[in-house]
Amino acid sequence: MSKSEIILISISGEDKPGVTTAITEILGNYDATILDIGQADIHHTLSLGILFKMSDRSDSGNVLKEVLFKCSEMNVTPRFTPVDIERYNNWVGRQGKGRYVVTILGKEITAHQLSKVTKAITNQDLNIDSIKRLTGRITLTEEVDESNIRSCIELSVRGELQDKKALSAKFMQYSANLGIDISFQKDDIFRRNRRLICFDMDSTLIKTEVIDELADKAGVGEQVRAITECAMRGEIDFTESFKQRIALLKGLDEHVLEEIASSLPIMDGAERLMSILKKCGYKIAILSGGFSYFGLHLKKLFDVDYVYANELEIVNGKLTGNYVGDIVDGKRKAELLRLIAQVEKIDLEQVIAVGDGANDLPMLNIAGLGIAFHAKPTVKENVQQSISTIGLDGILYFLGFRDIQIDL
Numbered sequence: 001m002s003k004s005e006i007i008l009i010s011i012s013g014e015d016k017p018g019v020t021t022a023i024t025e026i027l028g029n030y031d032a033t034i035l036d037i038g039q040a041d042i043h044h045t046l047s048l049g050i051l052f053k054m055s056d057r058s059d060s061g062n063v064l065k066e067v068l069f070k071c072s073e074m075n076v077t078p079r080f081t082p083v084d085i086e087r088y089n090n091w092v093g094r095q096g097k098g099r100y101v102v103t104i105l106g107k108e109i110t111a112h113q114l115s116k117v118t119k120a121i122t123n124q125d126l127n128i129d130s131i132k133r134l135t136g137r138i139t140l141t142e143e144v145d146e147s148n149i150r151s152c153i154e155l156s157v158r159g160e161l162q163d164k165k166a167l168s169a170k171f172m173q174y175s176a177n178l179g180i181d182i183s184f185q186k187d188d189i190f191r192r193n194r195r196l197i198c199f200d201m202d203s204t205l206i207k208t209e210v211i212d213e214l215a216d217k218a219g220v221g222e223q224v225r226a227i228t229e230c231a232m233r234g235e236i237d238f239t240e241s242f243k244q245r246i247a248l249l250k251g252l253d254e255h256v257l258e259e260i261a262s263s264l265p266i267m268d269g270a271e272r273l274m275s276i277l278k279k280c281g282y283k284i285a286i287l288s289g290g291f292s293y294f295g296l297h298l299k300k301l302f303d304v305d306y307v308y309a310n311e312l313e314i315v316n317g318k319l320t321g322n323y324v325g326d327i328v329d330g331k332r333k334a335e336l337l338r339l340i341a342q343v344e345k346i347d348l349e350q351v352i353a354v355g356d357g358a359n360d361l362p363m364l365n366i367a368g369l370g371i372a373f374h375a376k377p378t379v380k381e382n383v384q385q386s387i388s389t390i391g392l393d394g395i396l397y398f399l400g401f402r403d404i405q406i407d408l
Contacts, residue, residue: 005057006035006083008049009067013076015046022074026066027052030059035088038130046076051083099187100126102155102171103398106180106389108138109151113178118155120170126159136403150390152397156187168384175386183385183398190349190368194399197277198337198363200355201288201295201309204373205392207265210290211245217256220248234358234378238289238329246312250321254314261297269391274302276396276406285340287333289359308336334362354395355379371395 011019020039027034027050036051054060064080071078104117121128134152161167171182185191202209215224224245231241277284285306286295295307313322326332333355341351349368353360356375364370364383372379372386380386387394396406 004085005054005060006051006085006088007054007060007064008051008081008083010079010081011046011048011050011071011076012079013046013071013074015041015044016074019046019074019076020048022070023048023050023067026063026070030063031055032063098159098161100157100161101183101185101187101191101400102157103134103152103183103185104155104180105150105152105183105387105394105397107149107151109153109180113174113180114153116174116178117171117180117182120167120174121155121157124159124162124167126157126161128155129158130156132156132402134397134400134402136407150394152394154397154400172380172384172386175388176380179389181387181389181394185369185385185398190347192400193350194282194352194369195346195350196283196285196341196344197352197354197395198285198287198333198340198367200333200357200360201286201298202290203356204354205267205270205286205298206294207267210260210264210294211249213260214249214252214256215245217260218249218252224248231357231359233376238359239327242289242310242323242327242329246319246323247321249312249319252319254317254319257291257293257312261294264294264297266301267392269393270302272393272406273391273395276393276401278303283340283344285337287328287336287363289328289330289333289357306336306340308332330359330362333360334366337363337367352395352399354392369398371398 009023011023032052032054034050034052037049039046039048054063067078102117102121104114106113118128132154134154135150138149138151168184171184174180175182199205202211209228212221212225212228215221227236227241227245230236231238274284283305284302286298286304286309288295288309290309292307292309292311295309298304299307308328310328311324313320313324328336337351337353338348341348347368348366351367352369352371353363353367354371354373355364356373356379358376358378361379361382364372370383370385372383373392374388375386385398
């Protein structure tokens, strides 16, 4: 018979300094080995768990007695649970199973939303190991700026995934119907080591389609918007739609481009996102089916590392209705993403791609993390991650950032 014993201490009560120190000091006096430990504080209420092994069972009674007295002195409540060796070893054996991270993001997170997501996880025979909040707590006052309200929690999940496609489809369904965004990622070395992010420009980094703005100035707005919408929905070939649209811009004065560039409406959350990514050493690329003139403007604004977009032909200060060089379509975006990754000597799993249109799908699907941002339904149906509830800074939560770390 083994002389050792495994015990789980669960302590709850008002959170105060010194509880963990006091308990571990007692365990240390009896040479206990800490097998696992976890602590959470919700609204000043402590939940502390310590799983430890005693080498000599004869000491267990004294340990529990001292812990009980100390907890009474500190006005917290302990609970002791013996754990047999076989059960412990089975638990340890499950540690090698697949690990995943589920991120739930929205303006607010309700119990109904959370119950749906966790049930989908449970139905896949996955176990939730831990839950943590990534966003700051919301104050309940009327003076709160609605544009800054966001709520995000991250679930660490473990187990053998039965059907990833089915789980991803269920999450996308909930995203569409419940007003939340859900990210499901494998928790591996790549997830914690992203190094390059590639953005579409129009309706992603900026709130408009620049070609539509140009078309309005040229008096052909309705015609161009109709073609744009068909292209973004994937109903017509992007290259053909591009040629049709710029042909309608023939004769537009060059100074119009400067006017539009100087007042581009930047997407919500873009400045916060870009600032944090640059501080963390990310390389940033714009891969756009729009125009390089505006991409270069954003390059200066956000210190972007790479810009690839279409170049309008300008002769004698006027647009000719033609373009210069290759068209940056969906296929070209994917090629450019691969090329930049090679130049930066990083794996595709370390790349993030963000876009909203059908022509973004090729790059979204080869990147380690492809995010459809406020995207068309066709696009959402063909990716695993999407953000529709808040601005671009929602990407930070998918990467595991917490408000407390970045809002300094």
